[in-house]
Amino acid sequence: MKQFTKKHLMSVLAISAMTAVMAGCSSENGQNAEQAAKVQTQQTIEATVMTVQLGSVPLTAVVPGAVVSDQKAQISSRLIGYIKDLNVKVGQEVQRGELLFSIDSTDIKSQINQANSAYQQAVAALEDAKLDYDRFNKLFKEDSVSKQQLDKIRLQYSVAQENLSAAKSGLDQAKSQLNYANVRAPFNGVIVEKMAEAGALASPGQPIVVIENLQSVSVQTEVAEDLFAVLRAGDEATVVIDSQPAPLKGTIYTLVSAANPKTRTHTVKLSLPAISNVNSGTFARVSFKRGERQTVLVPQSAVITRAGIEGVFVVRDNKAYFTMVRTGMKMDGMIEIQAGLDLGEHIVVDNNQSLLNGDAVVAKAAAGQGA
Numbered sequence: 001m002k003q004f005t006k007k008h009l010m011s012v013l014a015i016s017a018m019t020a021v022m023a024g025c026s027s028e029n030g031q032n033a034e035q036a037a038k039v040q041t042q043q044t045i046e047a048t049v050m051t052v053q054l055g056s057v058p059l060t061a062v063v064p065g066a067v068v069s070d071q072k073a074q075i076s077s078r079l080i081g082y083i084k085d086l087n088v089k090v091g092q093e094v095q096r097g098e099l100l101f102s103i104d105s106t107d108i109k110s111q112i113n114q115a116n117s118a119y120q121q122a123v124a125a126l127e128d129a130k131l132d133y134d135r136f137n138k139l140f141k142e143d144s145v146s147k148q149q150l151d152k153i154r155l156q157y158s159v160a161q162e163n164l165s166a167a168k169s170g171l172d173q174a175k176s177q178l179n180y181a182n183v184r185a186p187f188n189g190v191i192v193e194k195m196a197e198a199g200a201l202a203s204p205g206q207p208i209v210v211i212e213n214l215q216s217v218s219v220q221t222e223v224a225e226d227l228f229a230v231l232r233a234g235d236e237a238t239v240v241i242d243s244q245p246a247p248l249k250g251t252i253y254t255l256v257s258a259a260n261p262k263t264r265t266h267t268v269k270l271s272l273p274a275i276s277n278v279n280s281g282t283f284a285r286v287s288f289k290r291g292e293r294q295t296v297l298v299p300q301s302a303v304i305t306r307a308g309i310e311g312v313f314v315v316r317d318n319k320a321y322f323t324m325v326r327t328g329m330k331m332d333g334m335i336e337i338q339a340g341l342d343l344g345e346h347i348v349v350d351n352n353q354s355l356l357n358g359d360a361v362v363a364k365a366a367a368g369q370g371a
Helices: 006-041 108-140 147-179
Strands: 044-051 054-076 083-084 099-103 182-184 187-192 207-223 236-240 248-255 266-271 285-301 302-307 311-317 319-324 326-331 334-340 346-348 360-365
Touching: 054 187, 054 326, 099 207, 108 147, 207 248, 207 285, 311 360, 319 360
Parallel strands: 044 360
Antiparallel strands: 044 346, 054 207, 054 285, 083 099, 099 182, 187 207, 207 266, 236 248, 236 285, 248 266, 285 334, 302 311, 311 319, 311 346, 326 334
8 A cells, every 4th residue: 555645635635725715716706796786776765764753533424315306296186187298207317397297187177167157147147137126227217116126236246247257257267177187297307106007086176296306315314312413503524425436525504303212313404515416216325523542643655555455664774674554534634543653663655566575765754844
């Protein structure tokens, strides 16, 4: 076996040392490169930063309600007769004075003929009575008849005058009935209900169609006694109707003090601004204000969603860190934070869509806050 000399051993040790030094240098260079790459991926973003503070939100009581028309009428006939020309349909718009339906006028015309006949008889009777009165009055002046006879003829003449007046009133009344045979819309509106068909027998007070003016609507709701006690005419409430793009402001104009004996609730009506595409009976949610409460409020732009989680970027040591939050109600561009933030923390308000954890933030003060 070949023996290693001292010279050979020294050569091996030198090679090993160089290898170790090269390996150490390679490892250190790798770590430095990794750190450099990490630093290079971080970004610096200029954004508005605000301090988390308390704000006030209203305490509300939300109750269900319904849209009702301010102008609604159940149209019926003033005459007894068979319905004809009932051509309107539910949902049809009608104008004031437009024909809704008619009542068969055969009986009315017969009554007019009878009244006219009675009137003509009364006219003839009056003429005859006047002739008798004039003749007896002349004879009385000639002392040919007694005063008692003249008074009797004068009475007959007076009765004939009264009979003519009554017959004239009867004829006018019969003719006026003919005006009621054609029933017209009392105002511009929409047919919302049809309660009879052509050919049916109409009678006074029996509704045939229902018409509503949907250009002027209100919201009606029922509230409990404790809420009713704090409401006043003129108070405003928020009204949410699903068909409307945004909540509406309603103003209380009717407060019914008498409670419903079955539900023990009070009726409240609120006027609405002019709206369209809303029908009577549409469901509405009415929010009445009952005071205020303190809570954390931040701009809605501060809250973003990452991987389905809502959160905000909190700034610590000029760096942004994503923090999960639980949100609440929204109002006037602000959103309530129920959990996840502490008072005094600094959060990014805008320019936060591309932010990542650890990014540097050059802060701009939010409006109303110091730098």
